Amino acid sequence: MSETDAQTTLFVRDTMLPPQPAPDKVSGPLLWLRENMFSGPLNILLTLLGLSIVWLVVSTIGPWLMHSVWNANGMAECRQIIAERYGPDASGACFALIRERWNQFVFGFYPPALYWRPVMAFTLLFFALAPILFMDSRKARWTVLALASVLGFLCAQLLGADGQTLIVITVAIVLWILVIEYGRSKALLLSLAYPFIGMWLLWGGSLWVEIMILAGFALAFLAFRLTQPMLGLIALAVAAAVIGVWWYFLADPAANALEQVIPLGLGKVPSSQFGGFVLSITIGVAGIAMSLPLGILLALARRSDLPIIKMLAVIFIEFIRGVPLIALLFVASLLLNYFLPPKVEFDIILRVVIMVTLFASAYMAEVIRGGLAALPRGQYEAADALGLDYWKAQRLIVLPQALKISIPGIVSTFIGMFKDTTLVTFVGLYDPLKAMSDTVRATFAWKGAYWEPYIFVGSIFFILCFGMSRYSMYLERRLKRENR
Amino acid sequence: MKKSVFFGTVTAAALMASGAMAAEGDTLKEVKARGVLNCGVNTGLVGFAAPDANGNWSGFDVAFCKAVAAAVLGDQTKVKFVPTTGQTRFTALSSGEVDLLARNSTWTFQRDTDLKLDFIGVNYYDGQGFMVRKDLGVSSAKELEGATICIQTGTTTELNLADYFKANNMTYQPVNIDSNAEGEQQYMAGACDAYTTDASGLAATRAAFADPENHIILPEIISKEPLGPAVRHGDNNWGDINRWVLYALIAAEEYGVTSANIEELAKSSQNPEVQRLLGTTDNLGGMIGLDADWAKRAIAANGNYGEIFAATIGEQTPIGLARGLNAQWTQGGLMYAMPFR
Structure with missing residues (x-):
């Protein structure tokens, strides 16, 4: 039977056919397009509308960007080059303006020979932040530190720091990295001291002034510890008195005397020479660093059971949130001058930083209060049940959780505040966006350039803000403990 | 700044009374003690005030600041240019942040009286x-x-x-x-x-x-937009100095004194008006608290009014403004310096 079968079977398949790709209609890009772009009449319409808008934008801006000129001495020359290359009717961007004036957009009127100082202040900022922001990831920390030190060193060198300075920079960088890797608690102290180091690098003068200011804190702490057993809370007043007397009467002569013995001076740079991104980042970083602790205190005060503290916090927060930032800046720059004697030069950047900080801290307080409110009541009760006092409960149980919940809000406030630093243009400071652009345009050669400075400054702002936003997402992922 | 920070915050209230008095004080003395003239200028206006890529200011208004610095401090580079916006300019002047405002500001009744400014003259007639x-x-x-x-x-x-x-x-x-x-x-x-x-x-x-x-x-x-430098009400001597620096620049053009021939004219000019202007005879500077060479230095800094005009906004520059109303009165314009006597 089988024999006959074998003879009648003319063809037996001995290999399988290779699988055919699925038809275009059920897979691949066409399917994706059909499912996502053209799945119904409304979506087809919207897709076409979207495409035409994209086309409109690209066809307008595209050629303009493609025809950009990077090498010219003025708008007239730019136009001439574009006309020669792309025909008389072509329009093009004149980024030669950025090429010639980038230093003013970045450094303002900072003395060119000292450009390395803001660069180093910015580099060391990452050193100060690394032990705080990248606590538990050695890989991330090392990447940030390595990138910061290499880029900072290269920039300092390219911007003309001399050999001796470069050696000092290298030693400082290496020492600081060693401290971060092998002495965690000391690294945090260094981070706390960073604002003074940054201030010294940016404004110059004698480092002893900063050291003496820090010494004031140390003395006050010492006075508090010594008198507290006897006086209790009055020790706080003693500490305040000590710090006041020290700063007002003794800090300055002491700094001068020490400067005579061991000079630690850098050339002074007045605030009027600050501008561009150095100004924006200085104000932004100072505001961010101070508004977070202040905001936490305000949020706690607003939820406090002590009626006076609560009322003060509410009044402060609601007042600041009810007033536009520009009004506060005007107060800082103009009104304060009427109250201060002419001899006292209360630095304009400091005034602005204070106002920006107060402004941001009010918003920060509300963001953090949201986090505090979102925390289940059981957490507070658990802290009480453990017998922790108020500050310990806040520090160990409540705030770590509340701050984690508020991270997106906190970072949005930071980003918003950083962008708000451009408003300082209204008090005569050179923010990179408007004041610096207008100033560059005030030179006849660059009059008529409109979009180029905005595009340049906007892209840098985007990079910085996007970086902050990505970091907040990274932090959220790392801290997502309950879902592990 | 660190020092001023703490001193400023701590002593603000205590020093307020003395501060109010100092604001009325002697601007000339203050400027001399400081060694630098604080001059309020535009944050950037083509031809009138603009910084170059290195941050050096130049322009028509800037040249006036420099002339005043040369007359008062003997060095035209001793100026701190304080950029002011349209909103901040007058407050910056009245709060003492700047000693002089050379910022293409129109001289109007209200500004001269109600805002308590003293316009010291007109350096550009605009419209x-x-x-x-x-x-x-x-x-x-x-x-x-x-x-x-x-x-x-x-x-x-x-x-x-x-x-x-x-x-x-x-x-x-x-x-x-x-x-x-x-x-x-x-x-x-x-x-x-x-x-x-x-x-x-x-x-x-x-x-x-x-x-x-x-x-x-x-x-x-x-x-009518008569643009002029302004100082605070209340310090007439400082106002006089600024006014006569402006007149010195204008008069120098009228008498043909330029930055090129000023040394020669100071020695050899027979014109009594030029002699008085350049301090060869009669110590006019002594009457306003300066030395005899004040006007000579102001003119030597960037030239006379006509030279400044030609170098910053005149017809030879890309901006190409004609003198028009800003020509000397002898040429049919409105620039008329009061006599140096």
């Missing part, structure tokens, strides 16, 4: 004009009935425009802009038929266009 595209076929501002006009908000130009159209029984559509750069952009993009601002600004704007020949500045000047 508001209109610029239109040539193909619009308009040759007079009277033909702008119903036109859309780009106008900077919050300036006197806005009020002048309203007055002019009301007086001529015409209507217009304002397109509000915030800055000169934005105005140019809107005008070029065709958002408005006409662009109006000070005539000096219009000339600079037009000169910077890719196609200046396609735009015309209409002949009508619809307002």
